[in-house]
Amino acid sequence: xxxxxxxxxxxxxxxxSLRLSCAASGRTFSGYAMGWFRQAPGKERExxxxxxGSGGRTDYADSxxxxxxxxxxxxxxxxxxxxxxxxxxxxxxxYCAVRRLPSIAVLHTSYDYWGQGTQVTVSS
Numbered sequence: 001x002x003x004x005x006x007x008x009x010x011x012x013x014x015x016x017s018l019r020l021s022c023a024a025s026g027r028t029f030s031g032y033a034m035g036w037f038r039q040a041p042g043k044e045r046e047x048x049x050x051x052x053g054s055g056g057r058t059d060y061a062d063s064x065x066x067x068x069x070x071x072x073x074x075x076x077x078x079x080x081x082x083x084x085x086x087x088x089x090x091x092x093x094x095y096c097a098v099r100r101l102p103s104i105a106v107l108h109t110s111y112d113y114w115g116q117g118t119q120v121t122v123s124s
Contacts, residue, residue, distance in 0.1 A: 009118030022096030
């Protein structure tokens with residue numbers, strides 16, 4: 001049984017920082033790409049960041065480039081999203097996902113396993 005559990009969300013003021021974690025269990029994910037997506041009320045789920053299976057390459061949405069950093073620890077089966085200089089428009093439920101291929105994808109339909117999400121709220 002594959003399970004992804006996100007943590008680290010919360011309420012933060014604009015300009016602040018948060019670090020999200022996603023712990024995977026049920027199998028080893030070291031060969032699989034992992035990603036972060038977010039969904040705000042009334043909006044579609046959107047790509048935030050992704051990292052290859054080896055961790056050697058990353059990709060980011062333009063809206064978060066220079067502010068967010070994705071990383072992974074394959075020994076711990078965990079992926080992280082360090083978020084800095086947060087803005088009110090970053091408010092959303094953040095989801096981690098695993099793709100059963102080592103390469104990055106930006107479409108949410110390309111991912112096979114999903115966590116339950118963690119709320120991030122940025123106040124102005």
